[in-house]
Amino acid sequence: MEELKCYMPKTLKEALEIKAKVDVIPLAGGSDLMVSHKRTMGLTPVFEKPVMIIRNLPELKRIYRNDKGECCIGAGCTSEEIAENTLCPWHLRQAASRMGAIGLRNSATIAGNIANASPKGDTPGPLYLLDARVKLSSVRGDREELVSDFIVKFRQIDLQPDELITEIIVPYSEDDFDYIFWHKVGTRKANAISKITVSQAIKFNKDDTVADYRVSATATGAKTNRSRDVENIIIGKKITPELTEQVIEAFDKVISPRAMPEFRREATRRMIRRFLSESAKRPKGKVIDTYEGYSVTGAPTPRS
Numbered sequence: 001m002e003e004l005k006c007y008m009p010k011t012l013k014e015a016l017e018i019k020a021k022v023d024v025i026p027l028a029g030g031s032d033l034m035v036s037h038k039r040t041m042g043l044t045p046v047f048e049k050p051v052m053i054i055r056n057l058p059e060l061k062r063i064y065r066n067d068k069g070e071c072c073i074g075a076g077c078t079s080e081e082i083a084e085n086t087l088c089p090w091h092l093r094q095a096a097s098r099m100g101a102i103g104l105r106n107s108a109t110i111a112g113n114i115a116n117a118s119p120k121g122d123t124p125g126p127l128y129l130l131d132a133r134v135k136l137s138s139v140r141g142d143r144e145e146l147v148s149d150f151i152v153k154f155r156q157i158d159l160q161p162d163e164l165i166t167e168i169i170v171p172y173s174e175d176d177f178d179y180i181f182w183h184k185v186g187t188r189k190a191n192a193i194s195k196i197t198v199s200q201a202i203k204f205n206k207d208d209t210v211a212d213y214r215v216s217a218t219a220t221g222a223k224t225n226r227s228r229d230v231e232n233i234i235i236g237k238k239i240t241p242e243l244t245e246q247v248i249e250a251f252d253k254v255i256s257p258r259a260m261p262e263f264r265r266e267a268t269r270r271m272i273r274r275f276l277s278e279s280a281k282r283p284k285g286k287v288i289d290t291y292e293g294y295s296v297t298g299a300p301t302p303r304s
C-alpha cells in the first residue's frame with residue numbers, strides 16, 4: 001500500500017502554506033473523518049490523500065469578543081470548550097453540551113461540525129438562528145460568509161481548495177432577545193444523533209408587538225432550515241393564536257423531513273406553538289421549555 005504523508009503544521013501560517021501547495025485533508029478532532037475512513041475492526045483508517053492535522057493550532061483555539069462585541073470562536077474549539085465558555089451564545093452552548101458523549105465533546109470541533117454539512121449536525125441550528133458567519137482564510141487573505149450560505153447543501157460546502165475555516169463569528173447572543181428556546185429530541189441523553197432540534201428567540205417592542213422572532217430546525221431537510229419570510233409573518237404584530245398557526249403552517253412548508261416526516265413535522269409545530277404562546281404571556285424567566293437543569297447564563301449541565 002502506498003504511504004501517505006501526514007502534515008503537522010505548528011502555526012496557521014504554515015498550515016495555509018501547505019494548503020496552498022498540497023491537496024490535503026484537514027483533520028481536526030477526527031470524529032467524522034476517522035468514522036468515514038474506517039475499515040474493519042483492528043485495521044487503521046485509510047485516507048485517499050495526505051492528511052493535515054490542525055487540531056492544536058493555537059490560532060484556532062481562541063474565544064473572544066471583537067470590537068463590535070461579536071463572539072469570535074476559533075475553528076478548532078471543541079464542543080466542550082464552547083459549552084463551558086459563557087462568552088459563547090446560549091443556544092450554541094446548549095447544542096455543544098448535548099453533542100455525543102463527553103469523550104466526543106472533547107475532540108469534536110465547531111469547524112468540523114460545520115464542514116461536515118450534515119443536516120443532523122447540532123451547531124448549525126443556533127448558528128443559522130444567530131446569523132453567524134464563517135471566516136475562511138488562505139494565503140490570499142480572509143473572507144467571510146454566512147454559515148447558512150457556506151453550507152450549500154447536504155455534504156457540500158463553499159470552501160476553496162486553498163482555504164481553511166479559521167473562525168466562527170456570532171453577532172447575536174441571548175442578550176438580544178427577551179425569550180429563548182432550544183430543544184433537541186434524541187433517543188438517549190448522551191450520544192444521541194438529533195431526531196430534530198429547534199432553536200427559537202424572540203424580542204418584543206414596548207407595545208407588545210414582536211420586534212424580532214427567529215426559528216431554525218435541524219434534521220428537517222437536506223440542510224438546517226430557517227426562513228426570514230416565515231419569521232416576518234409575526235414581526236411588527238402582537239402574538240395571537242391565529243398568527244401563531246400561520247407561522248407554524250408557513251414553517252411546515254419550508255421543512256422537508258424525509259425519515260419519520262410526520263413525527264418531525266408535528267414536533268416542530270408543537271415547539272413553535274409552545275414557544276410563541278408561552279412568550280406571549282411574558283413570564284419572568286428567559287428560557288422557555290428547555291431541558292431540565294439548564295440555566296440562562298450559567299454553563300449547561302453536561303450529559304455524560
Ligand SMILES: Cc1cc2nc3c(=O)[nH]c(=O)nc-3n(C[C@H](O)[C@H](O)[C@H](O)COP(=O)(O)OP(=O)(O)OC[C@H]3O[C@@H](n4cnc5c(N)ncnc54)[C@H](O)[C@@H]3O)c2cc1C
Binds near residue numbers: 032033034108121194
Ligand atoms: C459517536 C459519535 C457521536 C456523534 N454525535 C454527534 C452529535 O450528537 N451531534 C453532532 O452534531 N455531531 C455528532 N457527531 C459527528 C461529529 O462528531 C461532529 O460533526 C464533529 O463536530 C466533527 O468535528 P471534528 O473536529 O471531529 O471533525 P473532523 O472529523 O476532523 O473533520 C470533519 C470534516 O471537517 C473538515 N474540517 C475540519 N476542520 C476544518 C477547518 N478548520 N477548515 C476546513 N475544513 C475543516 C475535515 O476536513 C472533514 O471534512 C458524532 C460523531 C460520532 C463518531
